[in-house]
Amino acid sequence: MKHDRLRRLALPLLTFLVSVVLLGIAIVSLVDFRREEPVTSSVGGPFTLTSQDGRTVTEKDLRGAPFLVFFGFTHCPDVCPTTLFEASELLRAAGSQGDKLRILFVTVDPERDTPEVMKSYLSAFDPRIIGLSGSPEAIAAIVKSYKVYARKVPTSDGYTMDHTAMVYLMDAKGRFVNGFDLKRAPDVAAKDLLSYL
Template identity: 60%
Template sequence: MRGRRIGLIAAAILAVVLTVVGFTIVTGSKSTGGGPRGSGVATVGGPFTLTGVDGQAVTEKDLLGKPSAIFFGFTYCPEVCPTTLSELSALADQLGSDADKLNLVFISVDAERDGPEEMKQYLTAFDSRIIGLTGTPEQIDAAAKAFKIYYTKVLLDDGDYTMDHTASVILMDAYGKFFGTMAYEEAMSVMLAKLKRLIGEG
């Protein structure tokens, strides 16, 4: 019982730290979100090795040269993930040809259910430019830690499970440096302005 209490306290502290950094954390259906770019609280981004929908290895180096909008989620997500990916698809349409100057990346936090084929099938419902990445539990955990992403498996009463996770889209410049975030349920006009700035400056 004491160990469980300590674990809950540690999770709460992590949630506070991530909120200060400026990320939105989804816990069930609720979220909290945050601060401006350049808060200096933590370094966001770093080395990772994941697997693309074609089964080939993808690292952080493959994203360099273009700015990136990176979202961590999972294919069984009931609301936040399909909503965010639909918004990214709509934003890509509004950007027109400028969307080709941007990496749109969806990284699964559910290694158990989201293999390359499942990711490929899931992403057919969204803009074809969205890059789907997954990996082993260890690879996903390393990527999540690099980008300061919170996620945890939550068991449901029916024996199934869901994933609580950070809901913000992380913006990185073409050199792999943290640029800012887009919060869940942020106004489309604000997100579009952020992406235009990212493309122009990043």
């Protein structure tokens, strides 16, 4: 009789213990364990391009401070000038604290966007914005490493470019952090970017 009662208790007890173990496993798998180092990302990488001033710029030149990367082209009718204006406003809001910050504007249209064209175009924006161009092969390589969509679209008077409009946030070691929202108030966006210094 005692054995029957133990047997009847054993099954619910065993079921309870298995449930506790499974719940523990589920909780552990859902917990976001913060790492000291960000997870290595496959976005970004080495590049060698030319600035609007004719200087050679590589990813190594940007180490030591966070930077933003935006891909576009000088014949862009709306998205690119709007984004560059927002980037300029962020840098203005950052003031002297933002002297180390850099924003890269990388062309997806190397046929038309020579360093001279980029210099003229970017003269309307903050001087901390670096325009980068290069050979079609060099541009294709950075477009691929940042996983950017860019495609030439024929028009009645030539062509335009479809392209990714995301702004990439890279940390001080040149590693991809996330997309960066420039649509916020400039002081809010500046404070966010400065927090990565």
